[in-house]
Amino acid sequence: MLIVKDLSIERLDKKIFANINLSLSSGNITILKGKNGSGKTTLLKAILNLLEPSFGSIYWKGKLLEKNLYDFYNHVTYIADTTSSLRKLTIKDNVNIWKKFFISKISDTQIETALKTLKLDNYLNKKVGTLSFGETKKLEFLRLIIENKKVWILDEPLSNLDEDSIELMKQTFEHHCSKEGSIIFSSHQNPGIYVTEEIQL
């Protein structure tokens, strides 16, 4: 579905990375590995068409990404490493807002079970600003379930998570892949998640 061909990006005439090739079909997990500052986030941004590649091109379903942009956006969930939940509102409000804004067809019981597995169900009426860092990070992943889209693009999803949560992420990834979804995520190490493609930056 998503093909990245010979992608190079330069910023201020300085090369960040060159000649990246990547192809993502349904059921695949791709990991981007690399040190800090090696351009993992930059590559993800280029895939989301926020950055213009200096050389090379990206294709979505056989067409150039720019020509097919909003169809691509309809199939992708992006989670950055910032907390996008609104800190002034409660978890319940946040979930409601996302659910409505993404016109999600997920039922309430599904969200409840998801909250339960994330161990957030006791804090429903607590403001997001009062949660701990790991908890807000977990709340971010709730968006993956709410949006219910095929391609997941995750920036550093595993940092700041405890072992139980990483185990949970593993299961979620596998479950998503078995439903013909596909995942790209960046990480500086791989704690034993099954991946089909590994890209070293």
Place this chain on the structure above:
Amino acid sequence: MKFLINPSKFNEVADYIFKPVLILSIVFFAIGLLFSFYLSPDDYQQGSTVRIMYVHVPSAWLGLLTYAIMTLYSILALAFRIPFGFIFNTAVTPIGAVFTLICIISGSLWGRPMWGTWWVWDARLTSVAILFIIYLIIIFMNLSFENRIVREKVVAIFILVGSVNLPIVKFSVDWWNTLHQPATISKLSKPNIDPSMMTPLIIMTFAFILIGIAIAILRIKTEIISRKSYLS
């Protein structure tokens, strides 16, 4: 004409023309000042103060012209992706600001004996003051962004948005009843000015243009060098 959009070509041409332009501008200034102080007649109404015109009018023209060229280069830089436009904008903004400041100061020196005040709030004066503040904002924007790519593009967008002020400055004397006199020299009609005053005005205008070009060449060259050293 490629040297107008290509930094390395610009450097080559600039090396050739910098000295002639500088010398010519000094010569023009000498002749022009001689004309405007000694060889031109007094105005029958304004007396000797009319000589302020020989500084006031060229600097006003140049302040406007600089902004117009900056607008042009912003369009080139944003729409046709010519990075020389950004270099030009950063380099030339202070020159335009100084010309506008000279225009404002000489204008109020002229206004004191003629209108009896340093400053009146009419459309022409206000719009020129706004032009000056826009120049200042551009300079401050250039100083306060950390990321260069964002900075130069945002400044170019701001220049484009601010260019709505240009026609207001130009036509304010025609659209509103202002204390400031309307344009005496325009392309479409015969100039309303005596040839004996016209000659020094034209010579001074050329002198201003040439000194502007000379300073601009220097500033653009430094800007190009500083960008190269930033990369290495």
Place this chain on the structure above:
Amino acid sequence: MNFLNKIIFFYYREYKLNMSGVQDILTNIIFFFISIFIFIFSIGPDKETISIIGVGILWTLLLLSSTLSLRKFYQDDFENGNLLIIHLNGFSFGFIAILKTFSHFVFVQVPFLLSIPIACILLNIANDNLFYLFASFGIGSLILSCLGSISSSMNLMNQRNFLLGSVIVMIFSVPIIIFSVSIINMEESFNSLINILFGILLIVFAINPWASGLCLKLSLENN
């Protein structure tokens, strides 16, 4: 239909956000009234003088207090990444700018609009003029919202000097002030002046999505 729903729920989100911080909006209005008090005490509580310069004071203070909240315009959504999420949900940057402009108008400028009658009582402005004041401020505040959108999107990446944003809004709002204040003083030429204001609104409204959209994209690119 889907797209329309998304727009509606964008405003639902804005509503929730603004209502959780309703004290910010109210603080703006308190700032507005306190500056009126200070203005009146600094020129002396003479009824005649105040009613002459009242409209000018009103406009100046409205402008100043509405530029106070400019920082909230895009900054929060930009920093927590919501701007990107909204974009990925199918809104182009220009369209986000239009939506946000209206949201700023509704949640920041309309409260000012509602507090104008009280300010008119304080400043001794005749009741007959209230209609002209509402008309000019209704259009003028929409122009201010557009200008605010442009300037605050320009200053997203500018962490050092945020006052620049307010300065940009104020320099471009000079013509609005000129025309909208003269509406009160020249009642017979009301139509022509309001047409000029409307023309300015259309120009700014046309520039806004282009300029803000480009700046938003730039800032997200280089964040």
